[in-house]
Amino acid sequence: MAIFLTGSTGYIGAHVAANLLDTHAASLNLLIRAKDAEEAALRLWKAIQLHLDFPRFYEHLQTRIRIFPGDLTAPQFGLNRDDYDRLIHTTDSVVHCAASLNRKSEKSCLNVNLRGTLEVVQLARHSHYYHGLRRFSNVSTVAVAGKRQDEVVTEDRAIDWERSDYDPYARTKKFCEHMVRELLPDVQITIFRPSIVLGDSRYPETTQFDMVKAFVFLAGLKALPFRPSDQIDIVNVDFVADAIASLHQKAEPLYDTYHLSSGRDSQTFREVTVALSAAQQTRSPIFLPFFEKAFAGTVNALANRKGSLGYGASLMKVFMPYLVWNTVFDNTRVTAELGKKPVPFSKYSYPLLKFSRDNDFTYHHKPWPAARAGGSAA
Ligand SMILES: NC(=O)c1ccc[n+]([C@@H]2O[C@H](COP(=O)([O-])OP(=O)(O)OC[C@H]3O[C@@H](n4cnc5c(N)ncnc54)[C@H](OP(=O)(O)O)[C@@H]3O)[C@@H](O)[C@H]2O)c1
Numbered sequence: 001m002a003i004f005l006t007g008s009t010g011y012i013g014a015h016v017a018a019n020l021l022d023t024h025a026a027s028l029n030l031l032i033r034a035k036d037a038e039e040a041a042l043r044l045w046k047a048i049q050l051h052l053d054f055p056r057f058y059e060h061l062q063t064r065i066r067i068f069p070g071d072l073t074a075p076q077f078g079l080n081r082d083d084y085d086r087l088i089h090t091t092d093s094v095v096h097c098a099a100s101l102n103r104k105s106e107k108s109c110l111n112v113n114l115r116g117t118l119e120v121v122q123l124a125r126h127s128h129y130y131h132g133l134r135r136f137s138n139v140s141t142v143a144v145a146g147k148r149q150d151e152v153v154t155e156d157r158a159i160d161w162e163r164s165d166y167d168p169y170a171r172t173k174k175f176c177e178h179m180v181r182e183l184l185p186d187v188q189i190t191i192f193r194p195s196i197v198l199g200d201s202r203y204p205e206t207t208q209f210d211m212v213k214a215f216v217f218l219a220g221l222k223a224l225p226f227r228p229s230d231q232i233d234i235v236n237v238d239f240v241a242d243a244i245a246s247l248h249q250k251a252e253p254l255y256d257t258y259h260l261s262s263g264r265d266s267q268t269f270r271e272v273t274v275a276l277s278a279a280q281q282t283r284s285p286i287f288l289p290f291f292e293k294a295f296a297g298t299v300n301a302l303a304n305r306k307g308s309l310g311y312g313a314s315l316m317k318v319f320m321p322y323l324v325w326n327t328v329f330d331n332t333r334v335t336a337e338l339g340k341k342p343v344p345f346s347k348y349s350y351p352l353l354k355f356s357r358d359n360d361f362t363y364h365h366k367p368w369p370a371a372r373a374g375g376s377a378a
Contacts (some may be wrong), residue, residue, distance in 0.1 A: 001093070002066060002091060003021070003026050003120050004123065006098035008028070010200050011197070011207060012139065012194070014047035016095060020248075021052075023242075023251050024246075027064040027066075030044065031070050032070075033069070035069065036069055037069055049365065069292075072117075075114055075119070080156065089127075092132075093137070093248065094124050094127075094133065095139070096136070096139060100112035101112050102171075103168065105225065110172060113173060114175060117176045125184050136187050136189050138190070139244065140197045141169075142194065143169065143173060146166070151328050152222070152329075155193070155258065158193070185328070188256075191256060193255040197234075199237065200213050203351075204348075204352050211360065213355070214319045215282070216353055218323075219353060221285055225288055225296075226289055226324065227290065228269050229287075229326050230326040232323060234262060243334050243338060247334075247337070254333070261342070262328065272346050272349060275350070299313050322328055370373055
């Protein structure tokens with residue numbers, strides 16, 4: 001039997017897959033968008049090579065990974081009857097990590113997050129009917145808490161249906177939590193809500209650059225339009241992946257929902273910028289919070305432009321709410337249960353920034369070694 005994991009070619013999903021394989025010796029059923037198993041294996045290798053060398057990856061691929069080339073938005077993932085049956089009968093738990101994070105596209109969030117999660121729930125219901133499902137873990141987001149300002153939000157107080165959401169992404173993820181709970185009433189459910197997942201505390205390399213670009217842009221400014229004492233809840237991806245894998249595998253986690261965040265220990269803008277300036281031997285930026293509205297207005301206007309300036313501004317526009325809401329997400333549950341805390345962002349932000357700049361925001365993937373055959377399908 002295996003864990004059905006979605007999103008393994010993504011940033012967090014690849015970390016979770018590597019952790020489940022290496023630390024927990026788990027077997028995985030992976031849904032990967034590709035035309036066939038060979039292309040899917042290649043895509044998985046690209047995503048996971050940050051964590052595993054090829055021989056180790058290949059060994060896992062041969063022994064403990066079963067690939068299902070499919071799409072969340074297709075009925076039964078677009079699998080043929082035999083493969084879909086095989087998936088049902090070999091899945092004993094689910095980690096649903098795939099999502100559309102396209103905050104600007106209502107259509108994409110509707111299709112991938114709502115229709116896609118419904119497909120995963122249907123699969124879970126079939127598996128549960130035939131042999132019982134051990135757990136359904138749903139990777140959500142702290143953005144389900146909607147519009148906030150100057151708060152410490154606990155897990156139980158995050159969902160408030162009367163509150164407005166920032167964007168279609170947050171709205172659809174909020175409904176996904178609801179859908180999973182409503183449609184799987186007799187399955188053990190664990191909801192994970194990461195905050196801003198940015199960088200790995202163990203090494204500077206990353207394959208995800210969107211948020212890093214916004215961060216590098218801000219780090220280059222001599223004046224920042226923020227309040228220096230505002231906290232920003234950033235969490236390292238290795239902490240997030242470890243928490244998801246460990247709690248998913250635990251027989252009886254203490255709670256059904258966890259914030260995977262830095263919580264009250266979140267650093268302030270001042271703490272982050274002072275550490276960065278020290279590492280770069282430059283002067284710390286000055287803070288001009290009264291320019292926040294003008295800055296946001298400029299970003300909004302530039303976001304409609306074409307070209308790299310427009311692209312950079314649209315990224316910044318997406319992340320602006322997270323930068324100015326001065327809201328953190330209580331992480332007492334996860335830190336007490338795992339016995340460890342996230343690494344403060346200032347401890348690893350400079351290597352991340354340097355790697356990203358030096359490599360022009362590109363991860364140079366190693367190719368698939370010529371002598372080895374590709375992956376095998378379900
Ligand atoms: N990154 C963050 O800061 C953050 C913060 C809070 C919560 N989260 C949550 O964490 C999870 C993972 O986020 P991430 O940052 O790792 O995102 P990501 O890098 O964009 O990865 C998304 C994954 O979902 C897959 N996917 C998207 N549409 C699909 C479809 N139609 N069919 C099958 N697979 C599909 C992607 O596959 P392809 O490779 O084929 O595109 C990819 O593997 C999400 O649930 C997100 O809401 C992320």
